[in-house]
Amino acid sequence: MDLPLAVEIILKAVVVLAAFLTLPLAIGQTEHKVMAHMQGRLGPMEAGPHGIAQLVADGIKFVQKEDVTPASADRWVFKLAPAVALIPYLVALAAIPWSAAWVAADVPASLLLVLAVTSVGVFGTLMAGWGSGNKYSLVGGMRAGAQLVSYELPMVLAAASVAMAAGSLSLTGIAQAWSWWWLIWQLPGALVFLVAAVAELQRVPFDSPLADSEVVFGPYTEYTGLRFAFFLLAEYAGIVVMSLLFTVLFLGGWSGPWSDTLGPLWTLLKAALVAILILWLRIAWPRVREDQLQRLAWLVLLPLALVQLALTGVGVVVWG
Amino acid sequence: MTSRDVLFAAVGLITAAAAVLAVTNRRVLHAGLWLVVSLGGLAGCYLVLGAELVALVQLLVYVGAVVVLVLFALMLTRSGGGEVDTSPAHRWLAAGVGAGMTVLLGGALVAAYGWDTREVAGPGNEHIGEEIFGTWVWPFELLSLLLLAALVTAVAVATTGHSRDRAA
Known part of the structure; x- marks a missing residue:
């Protein structure tokens, strides 16, 4: 079926936007339920059957709340921060393939595009930390900045290893070059990428920028209503993007039985499992201290990523 | 004018305007944020000219890492909100150096390529890789x-x- 270019672009944009608005809600609801059941609770049960509409109810609540800008805030920086945090993940989602045909924006260096735009998202957190005019926000923003810069390096190196193995910077090309023994060959890189992704998302155990017992809620302390909801949406959208990226890079994306027809479903299933793993970490581990966090990035993850890079290089030269 | 020309002019204008705002802003942190817009706009310029890899590396390295570090240092020293004032002599000197550099670079470009328009086809990613790790x-x-x-x-x-x- 051939559509006119403009119609095709609009249609793809609408589909990506729909996925961007629904998948994070699904992740949020899963987090409520998985966390509750792992802790021997029921979780939300009132809104809809088995509490399935809880996040919709939350959304309605957020819309009704007053949008407060503190008197000492840096007004425009404060107001723009949620958008800056959210939009990069929308762009990233458009570039990640669900199957060889199911990709909204198929660009030649899509891996680099996704890594580059997600690295812009940190400005949302920095702007929130600075713009709030609150010392807890400032400390939280600084922690976030230090953390994101440190963990970006091992993450990019781990991704580079897969790109080297596949000989391609395109996510579609990488997923097509994947074969099952990469699960072992790229295992150190996969571990590094997963840990760095959780740190980039500022999720437990790497949530010291938001640590509620130390800095209230870090950069997001002063936010209310819809702007606060946007930050939450950015966090869950981040989980969606990182899970999909991990799936495409390290788990072969859509490869599986009958991948010609079921490809996107395989991607969704694998990404959902990765997302649940990321949620599970929050329930299983306590928060890592700030200095331990930096130590892990520079003394464990970075050398491991370099070893993986060397391993991949040797592999490519010997077998490639 | 093709649509690419229009796009290039728009991105270039944004880049230049953000750069001017970054230089003239009195609050250092705001200047840093305008620098983000300017460097991002520059990545857009590269993209319009077809150099995809250069554009993405610009975004990843300059926007995603270098300016983050600058902002982090500003927040750490708590000097981001302070007003910065320079002496008139300082400003004129800086403006002179900037204008001189513009004339020098512009003159070099005109001397090398003349005034007529040229077809721009950005190098492919493989080509850039081969050049960096070969030549x-x-x-x-x-x-x-x-x-x-x-x-x-x-x-x-x-x-x-x-x-x-x-x-x-």
Whole structure:
């Protein structure tokens, strides 16, 4: 079926936007339920059957709340921060393939595009930390900045290893070059990428920028209503993007039985499992201290990523 | 004018305007944020000219890492909100240097390529890779050596300060 270019672009944009608005809600609801059941609770049960509409109810609540800008805030920086945090993940989602045909924006260096735009998202957190005019926000923003810069390096190196193995910077090309023994060959890189992704998302155990017992809620302390909801949406959208990226890079994306027809479903299933793993970490581990966090990035993850890079290089030269 | 020309002019205008705002802004942190817009706009310029890889690396390195570090340092020293005022002489000197550089670069471009328009087809990603790791591999490796030296020096400066503090 051939559509006119403009119609095709609009249609793809609408589909990506729909996925961007629904998948994070699904992740949020899963987090409520998985966390509750792992802790021997029921979780939300009132809104809809088995509490399935809880996040919709939350959304309605957020819309009704007053949008407060503190008197000492840096007004425009404060107001723009949620958008800056959210939009990069929308762009990233458009570039990640669900199957060889199911990709909204198929660009030649899509891996680099996704890594580059997600690295812009940190400005949302920095702007929130600075713009709030609150010392807890400032400390939280600084922690976030230090953390994101440190963990970006091992993450990019781990991704580079897969790109080297596949000989391609395109996510579609990488997923097509994947074969099952990469699960072992790229295992150190996969571990590094997963840990760095959780740190980039500022999720437990790497949530010291938001640590509620130390800095209230870090950069997001002063936010209310819809702007606060946007930050939450950015966090869950981040989980969606990182899970999909991990799936495409390290788990072969859509490869599986009958991948010609079921490809996107395989991607969704694998990404959902990765997302649940990321949620599970929050329930299983306590928060890592700030200095331990930096130590892990520079003394464990970075050398491991370099070893993986060397391993991949040797592999490519010997077998490639 | 093709649509690419219009796009290039728009991105270029945004880049230049953000750069002017970054230089003229009195609040350092706002200047840093305008620098983000300007560097991002520059990545857009590269993209319009077809150099995809250069554009993405610009975004990843300059926007995603270098300016983040600058903002982090501003927040750490709490000097981001302060007003910065320079003397008129300072400003005129800076404007003169900037204008001179513009004339120099513009003159060099006009001297090299003349006034007529040229077809721009950005190099492919493979081509850039081959050039960096083939023709230009020695300058590239020398640069990494320079960065390594800077890194080691920074560590040395930081740690010697510490031991002196502890001894005192």
